[in-house]
Amino acid sequence: MSASPYYRMQFLLCAGTSCIASGSLEVKDALQKELLKRNLHDDVQIVMTGCNGFCARGPLVVVYPDGVFYNQVKPEHAPLIVEEHVLKGRVVQDLLFKEPAAKDRVPLINDIDFFGRQRLIALRNRGLIDAESIDDYIARDGYAALAKALESMTPEEVIEEVKKSGLRGRGGGGFPTGLKWEECRKYDNFPKYTVCNGDEGDPGAFMDRSVMEGDPHSVLEGMAVSGYAIGANKGYIYVRAEYPLAIQRLQKAIDDAREYGLLGPNVFNSGFDFDIEIYPGAGAFVCGESTALMYSIEGKRGMPRIKPPRSAEAGLWNQPTNLNNVETFANVNPIILNGGDWFASIGTEGSKGTKVFALTGAINNVGLVEVPMGTTLKTLIFDIGGGIPKKRKFKAAQIGGPSGGCIPNGLEDVQIDYESLTDVGAMMGSGGVVVMDDMTCMVDTARFFTHFSVEESCGKCVPCREGLKVMHEKLTDIVEGRGQAGDIEFLQELGKHIGSTSHCGLGKAASNPVLSTIRYFKDEYEAHIFDKSCPALVCVDLIKFEVIEEKCTKCGMCFRGCPTGAVIWEKKQVARIDLSKCTKCRTCITNCKFGSIR
Amino acid sequence: MAKISIQDLKKIKEEQKARMVLREGAQRAKITVHMGTCGIAAGARDIMVLFRDIIGERGLDDIILTNSGCAGLCAQEPMITVEVAGQSPIKYVKLDSAKARRIFDEHVMAGNPVEDFALARGSETTAQ
Numbered sequence: 001m002s003a004s005p006y007y008r009m010q011f012l013l014c015a016g017t018s019c020i021a022s023g024s025l026e027v028k029d030a031l032q033k034e035l036l037k038r039n040l041h042d043d044v045q046i047v048m049t050g051c052n053g054f055c056a057r058g059p060l061v062v063v064y065p066d067g068v069f070y071n072q073v074k075p076e077h078a079p080l081i082v083e084e085h086v087l088k089g090r091v092v093q094d095l096l097f098k099e100p101a102a103k104d105r106v107p108l109i110n111d112i113d114f115f116g117r118q119r120l121i122a123l124r125n126r127g128l129i130d131a132e133s134i135d136d137y138i139a140r141d142g143y144a145a146l147a148k149a150l151e152s153m154t155p156e157e158v159i160e161e162v163k164k165s166g167l168r169g170r171g172g173g174g175f176p177t178g179l180k181w182e183e184c185r186k187y188d189n190f191p192k193y194t195v196c197n198g199d200e201g202d203p204g205a206f207m208d209r210s211v212m213e214g215d216p217h218s219v220l221e222g223m224a225v226s227g228y229a230i231g232a233n234k235g236y237i238y239v240r241a242e243y244p245l246a247i248q249r250l251q252k253a254i255d256d257a258r259e260y261g262l263l264g265p266n267v268f269n270s271g272f273d274f275d276i277e278i279y280p281g282a283g284a285f286v287c288g289e290s291t292a293l294m295y296s297i298e299g300k301r302g303m304p305r306i307k308p309p310r311s312a313e314a315g316l317w318n319q320p321t322n323l324n325n326v327e328t329f330a331n332v333n334p335i336i337l338n339g340g341d342w343f344a345s346i347g348t349e350g351s352k353g354t355k356v357f358a359l360t361g362a363i364n365n366v367g368l369v370e371v372p373m374g375t376t377l378k379t380l381i382f383d384i385g386g387g388i389p390k391k392r393k394f395k396a397a398q399i400g401g402p403s404g405g406c407i408p409n410g411l412e413d414v415q416i417d418y419e420s421l422t423d424v425g426a427m428m429g430s431g432g433v434v435v436m437d438d439m440t441c442m443v444d445t446a447r448f449f450t451h452f453s454v455e456e457s458c459g460k461c462v463p464c465r466e467g468l469k470v471m472h473e474k475l476t477d478i479v480e481g482r483g484q485a486g487d488i489e490f491l492q493e494l495g496k497h498i499g500s501t502s503h504c505g506l507g508k509a510a511s512n513p514v515l516s517t518i519r520y521f522k523d524e525y526e527a528h529i530f531d532k533s534c535p536a537l538v539c540v541d542l543i544k545f546e547v548i549e550e551k552c553t554k555c556g557m558c559f560r561g562c563p564t565g566a567v568i569w570e571k572k573q574v575a576r577i578d579l580s581k582c583t584k585c586r587t588c589i590t591n592c593k594f595g596s597i598r
Numbered sequence: 599m600a601k602i603s604i605q606d607l608k609k610i611k612e613e614q615k616a617r618m619v620l621r622e623g624a625q626r627a628k629i630t631v632h633m634g635t636c637g638i639a640a641g642a643r644d645i646m647v648l649f650r651d652i653i654g655e656r657g658l659d660d661i662i663l664t665n666s667g668c669a670g671l672c673a674q675e676p677m678i679t680v681e682v683a684g685q686s687p688i689k690y691v692k693l694d695s696a697k698a699r700r701i702f703d704e705h706v707m708a709g710n711p712v713e714d715f716a717l718a719r720g721s722e723t724t725a726q
Contacts, residue, residue, distance in 0.1 A: 106688060106713060106717075107719070108720050109718035109720040109721065109722055110720065111718075112718050114670075114671060115670075115718065115722055118722070120722060125667075126666075126722070127666045127668070127679065127722070128666065128722075130664045130665055130666055131665075131666065131667050132665075133664075135610055135613075136614060136618065138607060138610045138611050138614060139610075139611050139615040139617075139618055142611075143607055144611070147604045147607055206635075206636075209634075209635065210634055210667060210668045213634050213667050213668065214666065214667020214668055215667060243635075245634075245635050245638070260601065260602045261600070261601025261602055264601075268602075268604050268607075269603060364673065365671055365673050366672050366673035367668075367670050367671045367672040368672065
């Protein structure tokens with residue numbers, strides 16, 4: 001059948017007995033009405049045809065000239081078909097006939113939001129190569145960037161390309177990588193060093209670990225390129241000893257690269273010597289700070305020192321040293337291969353390329369994702385992350401670890417880039433995203449992160465060493481019911497001072513969790529202090545453990561979960577809690593779907 | 599192997615690339631077990647051992663069994679990717695020994711993807 005010259009489109013509706021019985025005439029009326037309504041009745045012709053032969057899936061609508069085959073169409077689908085197919089030219093996927101073969105019912109990987117919305121640069125070999133096979137890495141363009149740099153680029157050209165890319169430090173600071181390299185190249189003081197910071201310490205962060213484990217050669221290659229650019233012949237990878245698999249695979253990668261001569265003297269016969277050594281750290285958070293890290297490699301106590309001189313001038317053993325994060329190095333090779341302009345075309349004005357995030361906490365797709373800069377937090381959490389489990393509400397996302405801040409519900413449209421995150425009181429950090437639902441107490445969260453910083457403070461500066469301790473004590477008072485008027489102001493004041501008088505990044509940012517939760521969740525602090533109640537029912541000292549009779553549905557879920565037999569319940573009876581037996585474990589609260597316990 | 603030149607690098611790339619693509623007739627299938635820390639913690643080693651044993655017991659020499667790092671979706675580990683020659687690869691999630699055994703028999707050996715445990719087909723497009 002050919003399309004009528006007077007119509008741009010035809011709907012062929014089956015009017016066989018079976019399709020009429022399943023409602024094709026009603027579908028016809030609905031489509032006609034919809035076309036009239038949108039003034040498209042002169043563009044689209046509806047033709048009733050004889051039995052199509054596929055009665056089981058009727059009513060059937062075939063759209064010509066596209067030849068699209070819709071099945072089981074109902075009158076209520078008419079607006080959708082007209083709007084999507086006729087006006088926008090898009091096929092209505094839901095109504096398409098699907099082959100019952102299994103492989104077609106398994107969705108395409110890029111049709112799944114988790115994968116489809118990601119853009120992989122640093123994680124380009126994710127799941128595709130055997131981490132312990134150097135040949136696998138080479139098959140995916142491995143060491144081609146190093147070859148290109150050594151064969152056809154001067155160190156200055158390499159630096160220029162990285163500058164052009166707009167790549168910024170992925171460890172949290174966001175310092176432009178190209179500038180760092182340029183600075184380090186300037187000094188004529190040899191030997192120089194290039195160091196990879198794999199001391200990933202934020203609670204909930206595992207980006208670097210995953211890169212080191214899954215694609216160790218990309219780190220080695222990026223380091224070699226940086227060594228060539230700055231004039232260093234020796235590289236160190238500082239990895240925490242808690243990452244045994246990463247260390248093992250990196251070591252295997254180093255051995256294999258040496259075997260191929262990709263590390264060692266005279267790489268590719270270019271005259272460039274470069275070798276790498278792993279330095280396992282003991283896992284102190286402060287050793288992620290550049291100068292502390294370098295002291296640690298030297299065998300000294302890991303403590304930040306005053307800058308200047310910057311590491312680029314006098315770093316490891318007082319020699320010029322370049323330090324980049326794992327993810328930064330993993331981004332270098334594609335930049336050299338595809339050019340800085342290519343990288344700069346991705347992302348936002350001030351933040352180029354992509355960023356890897358570790359999604360954890362109250363989120364369905366706990367995992368590792370890489371998205372273009374400028375992606376909104378909403379996309380990250382709801383589309384890629386799959387939203388909050390158990391139909392709970394999104395409350396806040398903690399970005400940037402113990403130095404970062406909380407971004408509350410309502411601000412989830414914020415773009416993820418260095419500046420936008422700082423504007424809302426968080427920071428990019430290394431990329432750990434801890435998602436919190438409405439069962440999370442923000443005061444308790446702030447206390448958790450403060451406790452982390454107290455434990456990890458190196459002790460050099462008084463404001464950080466003592467101030468954080470005082471802060472933690474005050475927060476403990478608040479969650480245990482001893483909060484007083486003035487506490488919030490005290491915390492804000494103290495936080496401000498710790499930030500402005502501490503020397504290193506750890507101290508400067510350690511009060512961020514407290515300050516940002518006060519900024520966005522002041523009401524929760526007030527509830528703890530003045531009403532002696534914890535709205536999220538987390539702080540056990542502020543929970544009465546009593547059943548709200550009007551809300552209780554008598555379902556007995558609290559009774560079933562209670563490990564000490566403190567819940568008294570019988571069928572069709574409101575539950576009660578025997579406080580003499582209650583250990584305040586909160587099982588009843590998490591089990592109750594109706595919020596009937598306070 | 600001795601030190602390689604840039605020409606050698608290109609040669610290795612082409613050779614290994616060819617080896618990573620399954621050729622019908624030569625190899626039946628390739629199984630990739632995702633073995634990052636997350637996968638191992640969730641039991642990926644057991645899955646790996648299971649496949650290794652089945653392949654050994656049955657004396658199969660046309661199946662490539664390999665491992666890789668974290669596939670990103672840590673929440674649904676252990677994960678594997680199965681690619682049967684001539685078909686698009688399928689990612690399977692939340693596996694245990696029983697599921698893995700079924701996948702081996704139905705998908706790897708018979709070529710029919712096990713829809714029940716499959717997450718997605720195809721491989722991720724990357725920036726390059």
